[in-house]
Amino acid sequence: MQSEAASHAEFSAIRYAQCWEDADILLEGLEIKAGDTCLSIASAGDNTLAMLAKGAGRVIALDLNPAQLACLELRVAAYRELSHGELLELIGSRQSTRRSDLYRRCRPLLAPDNRAFWDAHPRQVEAGIGGAGKFERYFALFRGRIMPLVHSRNTIQQLLAGGTAAEREVSTGNTGIPGAGGCSSMSSSPASSWAGWGATPVSSAMCRGVWPTASWPAPVTP
Numbered sequence: 001m002q003s004e005a006a007s008h009a010e011f012s013a014i015r016y017a018q019c020w021e022d023a024d025i026l027l028e029g030l031e032i033k034a035g036d037t038c039l040s041i042a043s044a045g046d047n048t049l050a051m052l053a054k055g056a057g058r059v060i061a062l063d064l065n066p067a068q069l070a071c072l073e074l075r076v077a078a079y080r081e082l083s084h085g086e087l088l089e090l091i092g093s094r095q096s097t098r099r100s101d102l103y104r105r106c107r108p109l110l111a112p113d114n115r116a117f118w119d120a121h122p123r124q125v126e127a128g129i130g131g132a133g134k135f136e137r138y139f140a141l142f143r144g145r146i147m148p149l150v151h152s153r154n155t156i157q158q159l160l161a162g163g164t165a166a167e168r169e170v171s172t173g174n175t176g177i178p179g180a181g182g183c184s185s186m187s188s189s190p191a192s193s194w195a196g197w198g199a200t201p202v203s204s205a206m207c208r209g210v211w212p213t214a215s216w217p218a219p220v221t222p
Helices: 023-030 046-053 066-081 084-091 099-109 112-119 122-127 134-150 153-160 165-175 181-187 191-197 201-207
Strands: 037-041 058-062
Touching: 023 046, 037 046, 046 058, 046 066, 066 084, 066 099, 066 112, 084 099, 099 112, 099 122, 112 122
Parallel strands: 037 058
Antiparallel strands: none
16 A cells, blocks of 8 residues: 555655654653664664664664665664764764765665665765755755844854853843744744745644644655
């Protein structure tokens, strides 16, 4: 039987290059015990690997989108082959000029299909695999084109400066940036106004806390 989601969405490309749920809350809710067998939606692989790191004996990852399984397997290969710092470079969390070299070290550990997928996407590897998804491209557009219209770079740097929890709360209050700035700004605008930026009605609804269950809209091609 064909999935309803598969009939309305295009699954040849990465939709989520990172898992945006809070893994700590997920693990707390699941109460994973040593040796447990867990079932996970693969997505980009972060939550799946978090379950494994928590002590699960076996984690079965499923996904309708083969590209998401390629994300998971490359992360597994990177954990096995790279140092922590090199992993952060490959993901894109640190500046790097050698991501292609790091990928080549991981490449022999990939299954043929997943190796072929990443071989066909060198630009995503060069840019950092953590930004290769459609959802992350939307955030990049928001960060580059919308956020500067709302807050200055100094204001954003003030928010990102860190500090104690109390200091961060004061900073957030002073800048007027809510804890989920992108989503809160998005939720105040009609979904149609964000379609041109690559946001589907589903992602707009998710940001507003409305989780569609009955229907899946057609994808918006970026």
